[in-house]
Amino acid sequence: MANLDSIVSLCKRRGFIFPGSDVYGGFAGTWDFGPLGVMLKKNIIDTWWSYWVDKRDDIYGVDADIIMNPRTWLASGHTATFADPLIECKACHGRFRADKLAQGLNEHVTDGEFTRLHVKCPTCGQEAWGPIRMFNMMFKTHVGPVDGDESIAYLRPETAQGIFVNYRNVIDSCYPDIPFGIAQQGKAFRNEISPRDYILRDRECTQMEIEYFVHPDTWETEFEQLLKETDTFLEKEMGLSVEKINHVEVAEKDRAHYSKRTIDFMFQYPNGEEELMGLAYRTDFDLRNIEHESGKSMEYRDKVTGESFVPHVIEPSIGVERLFLAVISDNWDEEKGILHLPENLAPYKFCVSPLLKNKPELVKKAEEVYKLLKDKYTFVTWDDSGNIGKRYRKQDEIGTPKCIVIDFDTLEDGTITVRDRDTAEQIRVKPEKL
Ligand code: GAP
Secondary structure, three states, X not given: OOOHHHHHXXXXXXXXXXXXXXXXXXXXXXXXXXXXXHHHXXXXXHHHHHHHHHOOOOEEEOOOOOEOOOHHHHHHOHHHHOEEEEEEEOOOOOEEEHHHOOOOOOOOOOHHHHHHOOOOOOOOOOOOEOXXXXXXXXXXXXXXXXXXXXXXXXXXXXXXXHHXXXXXXXXXXXXXXXXXXXXXXXXXXXXXXXOEOXXXXXXXXXXXXXXXXXXXXXXXXXXXXXXXXXXXXXXXXXXXXXXXXXXXXXXXXXXXXXXXXXXXXXXXXOOEEEEEEEEEEEEOHHHHHHHHHHOOOOOEEOOOOXXXXXXXXXXEEEEHHHHHHHHHHXXXXXXXXXXXXXXXXXXXXXXXXXXXXXXXXXXXXHHHHXXXXXXHOOOEEEOOXXXXXXXXXXXXXXXXXXXXXXXXXXXHHOOEXXXXXXXXXXXXXXXXXX
């Protein structure tokens, strides 16, 4: 298993991930994706979208705004309950999530339970705690020119609600047969008390979520089906090692307020097992609350049976950053300096280079091959810096599956060398055969 420090260093050195606002010394809980990171992130999102939306007939896409009518968060329960237990050390004024300071606690931890554990402050070592307060994690902003209570709005803490508020519009515009899903990917914001573990707990993250609407009587079957499809996505499309994924049935006391069953997909990250994603049965909680708040019916009328009912919902929800770190850490061979990314995710599929930069005949031929590939695929890069060994090392580190080199034999017989990233094996082929 790769070491987290070595991954952080690789990501910075090769332009995958930089600390947010780096030039000003960073900004807690924020991370920026660099040129290579943006390509890998886009490949992850595109693969997710293709798997769940493009290749299916039953899932529709939406792209809702980040700032939504604040009534959304009243209806969803976020205004009242989207909070973590905050505790302050009276000696050093450090603020922490109480449930993360000791083993076996959950977010409903009480002052009594906490006191009995005699937890020491991780910063100053004292045991001088104030009372636990619930801290709402939604980021507030003001909409319009007036800064009053009336103008308060929130940056969405989950993309899911952008789907629920469009459920009626999708039915009225696309007439889907039940079961059907609505998918959305985009930014979500959480004012985490203690952002941590590199990109695993950020204040700004990218979610990919599906709300799958089913008849209430069929939720168990549909849940099992989505569980299988999620496993296939993680293993086949993302290439994650099966043995690093662990399904955990979440106990009732630990489930989100809206869920009657949740499976957390845990992943073996460099610093231990952490939640990668969740699959939750949200019942009719959201649609019923929207009915109540908006006064509009959320009933679905079955075209065949004529039955009208409020659908129940199953939600596979995953954060792109957590998936990104799972993909990188699962594929980084620290010893050999090779990032064994699956081909569909690798930022570049080919790197083309002339053996020597100062031989115009080699450069000319290499440019022809580069153009041949670039016209067909966008994911091709050019490298003529340093010597060939150095170029291979760089491409291995950024996960380029094939390096193509134009050398003196190319001028003789027209063949080029294709070197494989994982085996370092080299074969000679004609460029047209690529
Ligand atoms: N709509 C349901 C929902 O938002 P969640 O368990 O709070 O449920 C779903 O979040 C997923 O989003 C998580 O499993 C994780 O992959 C990602 N996620 C949530 N908070 C995150 C954060 N602060 N930083 C990075 N990813 C996060």
